[in-house]
Amino acid sequence: MAGVRIIERELNIVGLTHRYGPERVIEDIDLSIAAGEAVALVGPSGSGKTTLLGIAAGLITPWEGRVHSTFARPAMMFQEPRLLPWQRTLDNIALGLKALGHPRRERRNAAAALAQRLGLDIADLDKFPAALSGGMQSRVALARALAIAPDLLLLDEPFAALDVGLKHELHALLAAERQRSGVAVLMITHDVMEALRLADRIVVLAGKPGRIVATTEVGRDLDARDDGWLLARTAEFLRTPNLRAAFALPPLPTAERVAS
Amino acid sequence: MTSSIVSPHRRLVEAAAATGRYLWGGMGSLAGLALFLALWEATAQQLGSLILPTPREAFATLAQMLTHGSAWSDLAISARRALAGYALAVLAGSALGLAAGASITASLLSRPIVTLLIGTPPIAWLILALLWFGAGDGTPVFTVFIACFPIVFIGAMQGTRTLDDRLRAVAQAFRLPLGMRLRDVYLPHVVSYLFPGWITALGTAWKVVVMAELLSTSDGVGAALAVSRSQLDTAASMAWIVALVSALLAVEYLLLEPIKRRVEAWREFASSSES
Numbered sequence: 001m002a003g004v005r006i007i008e009r010e011l012n013i014v015g016l017t018h019r020y021g022p023e024r025v026i027e028d029i030d031l032s033i034a035a036g037e038a039v040a041l042v043g044p045s046g047s048g049k050t051t052l053l054g055i056a057a058g059l060i061t062p063w064e065g066r067v068h069s070t071f072a073r074p075a076m077m078f079q080e081p082r083l084l085p086w087q088r089t090l091d092n093i094a095l096g097l098k099a100l101g102h103p104r105r106e107r108r109n110a111a112a113a114l115a116q117r118l119g120l121d122i123a124d125l126d127k128f129p130a131a132l133s134g135g136m137q138s139r140v141a142l143a144r145a146l147a148i149a150p151d152l153l154l155l156d157e158p159f160a161a162l163d164v165g166l167k168h169e170l171h172a173l174l175a176a177e178r179q180r181s182g183v184a185v186l187m188i189t190h191d192v193m194e195a196l197r198l199a200d201r202i203v204v205l206a207g208k209p210g211r212i213v214a215t216t217e218v219g220r221d222l223d224a225r226d227d228g229w230l231l232a233r234t235a236e237f238l239r240t241p242n243l244r245a246a247f248a249l250p251p252l253p254t255a256e257r258v259a260s
Numbered sequence: 261m262t263s264s265i266v267s268p269h270r271r272l273v274e275a276a277a278a279t280g281r282y283l284w285g286g287m288g289s290l291a292g293l294a295l296f297l298a299l300w301e302a303t304a305q306q307l308g309s310l311i312l313p314t315p316r317e318a319f320a321t322l323a324q325m326l327t328h329g330s331a332w333s334d335l336a337i338s339a340r341r342a343l344a345g346y347a348l349a350v351l352a353g354s355a356l357g358l359a360a361g362a363s364i365t366a367s368l369l370s371r372p373i374v375t376l377l378i379g380t381p382p383i384a385w386l387i388l389a390l391l392w393f394g395a396g397d398g399t400p401v402f403t404v405f406i407a408c409f410p411i412v413f414i415g416a417m418q419g420t421r422t423l424d425d426r427l428r429a430v431a432q433a434f435r436l437p438l439g440m441r442l443r444d445v446y447l448p449h450v451v452s453y454l455f456p457g458w459i460t461a462l463g464t465a466w467k468v469v470v471m472a473e474l475l476s477t478s479d480g481v482g483a484a485l486a487v488s489r490s491q492l493d494t495a496a497s498m499a500w501i502v503a504l505v506s507a508l509l510a511v512e513y514l515l516l517e518p519i520k521r522r523v524e525a526w527r528e529f530a531s532s533s534e535s
Contacts, residue, residue: 059429076433082426086448086526095444096434126270128526148434 009035009071009151011056011186016065017209018051024209025051029065031203031212035151038178038185040195040202044247048210049188050079050156056186057154071184075150077158081137083129089140090115090125096148111147118143118173135166142170146177155187159194171197175222192243193234197225202237206246214242282521286513313495322499331484335503338481341397342469345404349465350458353409357416358450367417374417377410382468390476400472400480407468408461415457419450452524459516466508 016029026048033039041049054060055067057076075096083092090111091098097107115125118139129137138158145153159167175198177183189195195202196218204214216237220229237243239252297315304314313321325331360366385406389399423446431441473482481500488496 054429057433059432074433076430078426078430078433080426082430084427084430084444084448086524087444095430095436098444099434099436099440130526144434154433 009184011069011071011152011184012067013052013056014066014068016052016055016062016067018048018055018060018063018065019209026205027209027211029210029212033152033184033186035071036178036182036184037201038187038199040199041186041188041205042190042192042195042202042243042246043188043205043210044190047205047207047246049190049205052205052210053154053156053186053188069152071152073148073150074152074154075145075148076154077141077145077156079156079158079160081129081134081141081158083137083140083144085129088126088128089120089132092129092140093125093143093147095144100148107147111143114143114147115140118146119169135162138162138166138170142173149181150183152184152186155185155189157187157189160189160191167194174198175225179222192237193230196233196237197230198222204243204246213246214240216240278521278525282518289513310492310494313498317495318498318502321495322502325496325499331503334479334481334484335507337479338469338473339507341400341473341480342404342465344397345401345469346408346462346465348401348405349408349412349461352405353412353457353461354416354454357413358420360413361417361420367421370413370417374410374413377406378414382407382471386472386475389472395476395478397477399476400469400482403472404465404468408465411461411464412454412457415453415455416450419453420446422453423449448526452527455520455523459512459520462511462516463508466504470504 011031011033013029013031016031017027018025029052031039031052041052043049051060055062056069057074058067058069083089084095087095090108093111093115094102094107097110098104102110112122112125116122120136120139120143124132124136129140132140141158159170162170171194174185178185178198185198187195187198200218202216202218203212204216205211206213218233220233238249241251243249244251300312300315304312304317309317322331356370360370382403386399386403389402389406393399393402427445427449431445436445469480470482470485473480474486475482477483481504485497485500488494488500
């Protein structure tokens, strides 16, 4: 497989700085994502995460620095589902396939098959997005992103507004998709547990302007990340001084730090 | 996988249900209309038919005008003028409005001009048109155009002004080609602003054309109204008014409103499923 591939897929960001008017939002960002790798950008609100993702997606032209991507088919999920309100669920899922020029019948079949895999009801496919619950809309947005068989998935906190159960379910779907297709992921989140659940590497962004203050390898197989491990690892990660500083958490009492 | 996810049978049932709902919803309007006719009848009986003919007299006169008189040709002449001015306003107003909405500068510049156009009474335009175009078709057509143009223009400008940046980002992220961006992302939004403007403008066109004809031409419904006024023929006047209003209601509720419902089916769901 690797021998057949001529271009190595990767996303490279070097020396990136961006500003809105006089206000710098991110500064000196170096970040690279290899094929099949999942990177989570974690940071407090206002640390420029969304800007960084927008630049990676090519939606924002950076002020300074170099962004180079050889991924052929990036797909994106936004903070809100952002479905087209005037198109039925099935056509919303098939949107990217239509852009790629797949014929109507073929793309609708593919979309329906994917929708079923993601746990959407057949009956829901004929509804307009406004008739779906928030959780279902997120599912449709995920299906729309996965429909084009992306090699890079850009996620802008898409699960932030969902309840724990739905979040858990969509995390599992995403993890399964990673293992099935080997899609690379760049996700931003302020949920440390979500990052530990899905990513290979966690990059902590903090400050104003946002800079990378820490990088952690998760180093555990995706299927081995059960709830027990996840809770323990999250607790451990939250004790990291860099992370506490990034989120402006009060320092831990000394006794507890010793105990850990 | 089968492609019968959306069975034609189900679509048919949905369409029938929607039509049923539409007709049932019309019951309220019909009741209102009946009430109006009752009030008209009662008032007419009080005042006498020289001042206000009863509905039955008005309808009888209308039927008589339609079968023996020149009512159809007068209606056709007025319709032709109204539609000509309306079509010009829809074309120019939509195109210029969409363009103006695309640029902040253009919309800022055009806003006071449009306010001015809307604020100027059609009768003032009519006087100018009489001076410019004389007593031909030009006067009513121009007056209709200038009365409808700002209504269409504002709708179109709001349409492009309010395009959702978030959906634009979706279009960009999924690399939609230009044609698809226009058709699938921008057009449905813009149409939902254009359509109400078009409907309002059509009503205005119909009203303004009669007013323009009343003062400027020798044929058409307006001119016929002028004649019936000069002959103190209240029954004929009422008959013409009934004809005008019926024509407008028929076009609006039998043609435009069903189209609007179809084009904006997604809105119905948006309002009914707030959960």
